[in-house]
Amino acid sequence: MPDRRSSIDARVERLARDMAQRVSRRSFIGSIGALLCGAASVPLLPVARGESPARASPGTGADPGDPQTCEYWRHCAIDGFLCACCGGSAHSCPPGTEPSAITWVGTCHNPADGHDYIISYNDCCGKSECGRCLCNRNEDDKPLYMPFKSNDYNWCAGSKVGISYHCSTARIVGIAK
Amino acid sequence: MSTSEHGTLRRSDVIQPRGRAWACAALALAAAVSGATARAQLPPDPAGTIEPLPPASPHWVWVNDVAFFAFPDGRAFLVDGDSGKMLGMLSTGYSFTGVVAPKARGLIYSPESYFSRGTRGARTDVVTIYDATRLVPVVEIEIPPKRASVMPMPGAQALTDDDRFLLIYNYTPAQSLTVVDTRSRKFVGEIEIAGCALVYPTGPRTFFSICGDGALLVTTLTDEGKVARSTRTAAFMDVLNDPLTEKGVRRGDTWLFASFEGMLHPLRSTPTGVEAAPTWPLFTPQELTQHWRTGGLQHLAVHGGSGRLFAIVHQGGPETHKDLGNQVWVYDLVSHRRVQTVAMRNKVGSIQVSQDPQPLLFACSLENNRLDIYDATSGKYLRSVDPLGLTPTVLVTP
Numbered sequence: 356m357p358d359r360r361s362s363i364d365a366r367v368e369r370l371a372r373d374m375a376q377r378v379s380r381r382s383f384i385g386s387i388g389a390l391l392c393g394a395a396s397v398p399l400l401p402v403a404r405g406e407s408p409a410r411a412s413p414g415t416g417a418d419p420g421d422p423q424t425c426e427y428w429r430h431c432a433i434d435g436f437l438c439a440c441c442g443g444s445a446h447s448c449p450p451g452t453e454p455s456a457i458t459w460v461g462t463c464h465n466p467a468d469g470h471d472y473i474i475s476y477n478d479c480c481g482k483s484e485c486g487r488c489l490c491n492r493n494e495d496d497k498p499l500y501m502p503f504k505s506n507d508y509n510w511c512a513g514s515k516v517g518i519s520y521h522c523s524t525a526r527i528v529g530i531a532k
Numbered sequence: 533m534s535t536s537e538h539g540t541l542r543r544s545d546v547i548q549p550r551g552r553a554w555a556c557a558a559l560a561l562a563a564a565v566s567g568a569t570a571r572a573q574l575p576p577d578p579a580g581t582i583e584p585l586p587p588a589s590p591h592w593v594w595v596n597d598v599a600f601f602a603f604p605d606g607r608a609f610l611v612d613g614d615s616g617k618m619l620g621m622l623s624t625g626y627s628f629t630g631v632v633a634p635k636a637r638g639l640i641y642s643p644e645s646y647f648s649r650g651t652r653g654a655r656t657d658v659v660t661i662y663d664a665t666r667l668v669p670v671v672e673i674e675i676p677p678k679r680a681s682v683m684p685m686p687g688a689q690a691l692t693d694d695d696r697f698l699l700i701y702n703y704t705p706a707q708s709l710t711v712v713d714t715r716s717r718k719f720v721g722e723i724e725i726a727g728c729a730l731v732y733p734t735g736p737r738t739f740f741s742i743c744g745d746g747a748l749l750v751t752t753l754t755d756e757g758k759v760a761r762s763t764r765t766a767a768f769m770d771v772l773n774d775p776l777t778e779k780g781v782r783r784g785d786t787w788l789f790a791s792f793e794g795m796l797h798p799l800r801s802t803p804t805g806v807e808a809a810p811t812w813p814l815f816t817p818q819e820l821t822q823h824w825r826t827g828g829l830q831h832l833a834v835h836g837g838s839g840r841l842f843a844i845v846h847q848g849g850p851e852t853h854k855d856l857g858n859q860v861w862v863y864d865l866v867s868h869r870r871v872q873t874v875a876m877r878n879k880v881g882s883i884q885v886s887q888d889p890q891p892l893l894f895a896c897s898l899e900n901n902r903l904d905i906y907d908a909t910s911g912k913y914l915r916s917v918d919p920l921g922l923t924p925t926v927l928v929t930p
Contacts, residue, residue, distance in 0.1 A: 434683075457705055483651045486601050494851050498778040499682060500729040500742040501771060502705060509627060509681035513705055518627060518681040519651040520603060 413445040419467045422525070425490035429474050432461030434491045434506035435523035441485035446526040448479035454524070455480055455510040459503050461495055462531045471531040477524050480511035485522040585619055585665055586612075588637055590888035592619070594928040595896060595903055596630040597921035598684050603627055604650050608642070609921055610667070613892040613905050616915040620667045624660070626651075629684040633664075633930040634695040634714070640664045640930075641714065643679055643689050643700045659698060659712050664930070675710045675719050678702035683829065684925040687730030687742075687778055694736040697757050701730050709741075711757045720757035725749055730778055732787055734801035742778060746771040750805045768808040769797065777826070777853055781834045781841075783865065788834060788841060790814060790826045792853045796841075796868075812868045814843060814861070823849035827857055828881035829898065830926050835885045835908060839865040842874075842883055842893065842908070856881045856897050862911075874911035877904050884927035896924040 413422040413429075420427040422439035429445060430437070442449030455478040463474050497504035511518045591613035599605045606628020610619045622631065625644035632641040640662040648654045657679045661671040680703035682688060689700045697720070700710040709731055711720040728741035728749040737753040737760070746767035752760045769776055769791070776789040776797055786809070787799045798809040815824050824845055826832070831844040841864075844857035856879035862872035874893070881897040885908050893908035902918035 481652060484601055484603055489600075491854065493854050496851070496854075497771070498729075498742070498775055499680075499685070499687075500778060501744045501775070502703070502707075502729070507683040507685075508703060512681055512703055516652060517647065517655050518645070519647065520627075520681070 413439070417467050418465070423488055425488070425492065427525075428465055429463050429472070429525035429527070430490055431463035431492050431494040432459075432474070432496050432506055433476055433523055433525055434493075434496075435476075435478065435489070435520070436485040437488035437490055438479055438485070438522040438524045440488035441479075441522045443479060443522065443524060446524050448477075448524065449485070449522065451482065452479040452521045453481045453514055453516045454478075455512075455514050457513050458510045459506055459508065460528065461504075461506075463494070463525075473528040473531050475524075475526045475528045476506065476510070477526060478510040479521045479524065480514045481516035481519050482521045484520060585610075585667070588664075588930065589614065590886050590929075591892050592930055593884060593886070593892075593894045593903075594631050594633065594640075594930065595894075595920060595924050596624075596628065596684060596926045596928065598628055598898075598923055598925050599921070600898065600923040602922065604647070606644070607921060608640075609924075611903060611917055611920070613886065613894065613914075616905060616917050618917060618920065622662055622667060627679075627681040629682065629688040630686070630926040631662075631928055632689055632691055632698060633928055634691055636695055637930060638664050639670075641691070641698055643675070643698075645677065645679055645681070659700070661714075661717070671717055673712055673717055673719060675700065675712060676702070676722065678704050678708065678710065678722075685730075685779055685829065686926055686928075687732055687780065690731045690733050690739065692733050692736055692739065692753070696736065697753060699731045699733075699739060703729075711753070713757050723751065723759055725751075732780060732782070734785070734787075734806060738801065740799075740806050742776070744771065746775075748799070748806055763805060765806060765808075777831070779828075779830055779832060781832045783834045783836050783839070788832065788865075790832060790843065792825070792850070794820065794825060796863075814845075814863065814870075823847045825849065825852055825855075827853050827855040828883075829854070830882035830884070831857070833883045833885040833893070834865075835891050836887055837889060838891075838909075840871070840908075841865055842885055844880055844883055854881075856899065860893070860895070860911075872911060874906060877913055877916070878902065880904070882925060882927050884929055886929050894927050894929075896920075896927065898923045898925060 422445035448454050458475050458477045461474045462471050464471050496506050509520050511520050595609040597607040604626045606624040608622040608631045625646045642660045645657045655677040657675045657677045659673040660669050663670050680701045698712040702708045707725050709723045713720045725741045728743040733739040740748045740750045746769045748765045751762045754760045774791045774793045776791050780787045780789040785801045789797045794814040795811045797811050800809050826843050828844045833842040843861050845859050845861050846855050846857040848855045858876050860874040861870050864871045880895040884894045886892045891908035893906040895904045901921050903920050904916050905914045
């Protein structure tokens with residue numbers, strides 16, 4: 356083991372000395388900066404984020420419970436038909452519907468990792484009600500005069516397809532600080 | 533024919549005198565029966581008739597139905613509380629919140645939304661004016677397609693105290709009020725109420741909205757329906773820890789709201805605005821520890837004449853402000869004491885009380901398509917209308 360460590364040390368030292376001879380310090384820092392910025396920007400692209408393999412998988416150990424039930428942890432403040440029962444999922448709309456552009460948010464506790472998450476309850480719009488898995492839970496729900504904390508609004512308001520409400524999703528936005 | 537006649541004659545020839553008497557009796561009985569049958573024959577009904585409404589009663593109630601499983605098909609059912617009979621219905625469009633009944637009877641106002649293709653296409657919002665004696669639309673007033681699509685509650689629309697202006701809450705998500713002049717039957721304009729919601733009238737030209745920071749926005753209209761004055765009160769409630777539900781009821785110059793934790797907030801209109809009067813608790817500390825709370829869609833009702841406040845209650849603890857209740861607690865608004873407990877036959881989320889001296893208590897819920905009717909004084913259950921509608925919401929007594 357000591358021999359292998361000294362061997363790695365020697366290789367890194369040789370690489371660093373070669374680079375120091377070929378590359379100026381400013382350009383090196385600049386390259387590292389560009390790499391970091393590029394890496395940081397990748398997950399900000401919406402498509403990349405949507406397709407990220409690290410996305411939460413409802414029903415797994417880290418995201419426990421059944422999104423087709425009212426008891427699923429993300430549904431702590433939902434009011435409506437569960438999109439997971441309507442051809443969508445916990446975070447995506449059923450085919451042919453339009454996700455609402457605006458929404459209300461709740462804070463729900465994930466029993467698997469102990470974190471509180473900000474959950475965005477985007478409605479899916481443009482068709483009549485799905486009519487399946489109606490669920491109303493009101494943790495931290497507030498009255499209509501606090502709109503972005505209220506689940507009594509039809510959040511299809513403001514969408515291109517008008518106020519036709521179909522179902523509601525429960526999308527993780529981030530961890531509540 | 534001749535063969536039959538001959539045969540009959542031959543049979544009658546052999547009947548003996550005693551047998552003849554029985555035969556006469558039988559014939560007489562048959563004649564009597566056939567005569568009775570003839571009298572029971574029903575005459576044909578006239579075609580194309582329409583049942584007229586009986587004379588209006590203070591025990592009538594409008595049961596508004598958002599039709600949550602069939603949103604484009606809202607309805608308002610008119611029920612006679614004394615007979616438990618459904619008298620008629622209005623068909624009221626998409627995401628329906630409720631009818632508005634002016635003090636001067638004869639008309640019903642209904643803010644409504646429609647899509648040209650049912651659930652898609654061009655959206656048109658209107659105030660439909662119905663003839664309250666025939667239940668037919670007589671006028672449509674087109675308004676901006678901004679009417680808030682919300683869980684129905686009384687503050688979503690209201691008339692000023694003189695019935696002149698109809699005010700309708702908009703959410704696009706910009707917050708505003710549509711103003712309709714019921715005299716000229718025209719859309720007057722829109723009033724911005726940024727940061728505030730809903731409408732609670734306090735006079736012929738005044739009303740308030742509740743704001744997200746715990747204050748009130750008090751607006752005064754001109755006789756043309758434009759804003760004459762708009763002032764904002766200081767915040768009077770803790771919106772984060774114990775907000776008021778927006779389901780207030782009014783007795784005279786005072787609106788009564790319950791907070792999530794059961795504090796009753798009277799808001800009294802004054803010549804200069806609206807003031808928050810001292811609050812008082814609907815629950816004792818012991819009742820709170822037993823998790824008693826108010827809950828429901830229209831969880832308060834008030835009988836103006838007797839000064840009795842009705843509240844739907846349940847045992848559920850914090851954050852159950854929309855849970856249905858199986859009891860109605862009745863409070864005296866002077867002593868602030870609970871004076872009666874009414875056990876509900878079914879869990880309820882909406883209650884309303886008629887305003888006559890022998891009032892009825894109406895009760896329903898979104899989860900149970902029926903209307904239960906009680907004597908509001910004794911609390912005695914009287915009757916039900918079952919089934920009724922799809923998902924009944926707000927009860928309006930004309």
